């Protein structure tokens with residue numbers, strides 16, 4: 454079936470499949486909500502006074518050392534404990550995805566998430582707060598593993614990029630909603646409880662979703678349920694004749710069944726290209742510096758001398774830009790391809806970061822403020838940065854790893870992508886406030902140097918996967934690439950275990 458192309462695959466987007474996409478993508482909203490909520494909450498006085506009185510004290514008296522007022526390890530742990538938990542959980546989630554399927558894994562994610570929001574919203578002690586964040590984290594680990602795989606596996610081939618990006622779209626919506634909620638609760642008594650507790654809402658929607666959505670055909674085949682797999686494919690494609698596509702998936706799964714230890718296979722020579730690309734793309738996604746802005750936008754804008762309210766508002770503006778630009782990606786990814794978007798964005802991100810760094814280094818006053826016009830220019834530059842991230846490295850970080858592994862190593866390989874995202878999100882979350890304190894505005898030059906490296910990576914090492922059926926990626930992508938084809942030379946000699 455090496456000649457499979459899109460015309461061989463019958464498919465219509467049925468209302469049922471559309472609802473499956475949207476419901477599953479709520480896993481992204483849960484993740485985004487968490488990312489967005491902690492920055493605002495950590496700026497709220499009542500929250501700081503209750504759990505981090507020393508930081509509150511410093512915040513009240515900060516002037517000169519503005520860059521350092523939020524530099525506190527426990528406060529950073531509040532944000533970053535979630536990512537450590539998610540990192541560990543993603544490997545369990547990979548097992549759960551293979552053994553029980555994508556759907557039950559999504560269900561588990563929602564339950565952890567609801568439990569986490571109860572603990573955080575009701576927290577009376579620091580341990581409850583951190584424990585709640587850990588539960589959230591387990592939910593995120595399960596959701597981030599299962600949802601992108603789910604989306605890629607039920608998407609019609611010629612819309613795969615767009616469908617997969619629904620996950621990242623809802624991540625961005627989650628961040629925005631969280632920012633808006635923080636904006637509303639900032640002045641409220643117990644506002645922080647409302648902000649943290651409301652996370653239960655997307656968790657609950659995902660819970661309902663996981664009862665409604667179908668299991669994916671590859672996952673059903675992986676569990677040996679051939680009849681159900683065909684029926685599921687017919688249901689999601691909305692046509693009876695799904696023979697060509699079904700045969701393709703069956704062939705992929707038969708090969709997979711011969712592989713008893715996917716993690717071992719992943720570390721063989723021929724497993725390296727996909728493992729490398731999906732890991733590095735997540736490292737790079739985080740080294741764009743996006744989360745320095747996403748987590749700490751209100752804190753960052755306050756540091757630049759905006760008042761509390763204005764800072765939250767600026768964070769809402771960047772949140773809106775983030776959502777809007779992700780739509781651009783949905784529209785363009787299956788037309789322009791992955792590489793073009795990543796390259797264009799690397800250039801735009803580089804210019805934005807260098808310009809922000811230059812303005813801050815040369816014009817930030819000793820009091821930690823900027824004059825009005827320059828402050829507005831910085832907000833605009835932050836927006837051009839966020840915008841280009843949102844149509845490139847943001848969604849591609851999930852899309853590319855979900856489509857470059859063969860089925861036998863897909864869940865295991867994807868777990869590496871998820872956990873890498875978590876480790877590096879953690880590193881940035883944990884380190885950013887200290888880095889900001891020590892490197893000051895030079896931090897923007899640090900990130901822009903990374904962006905330069907990323908551009909070169911795309912030019913030389915990243916293959917295009919637009920329009921290639923997942924089952925044919927090895928033949929059509931890896932074995933044709935000038936660098937990566939060398940890893941498939943001794944293919945025949947490799948055993949299948």
Ligand SMILES: OC[C@H]1O[C@](O)(CO)[C@@H](O)[C@@H]1O
Pocket residue numbers: 488621624625628738743744747775847848850878
């Ligand atoms: O939209 C920005 C968000 O997207 C992610 O990179 C996930 O893909 C997050 O780490 C970040 O906060």
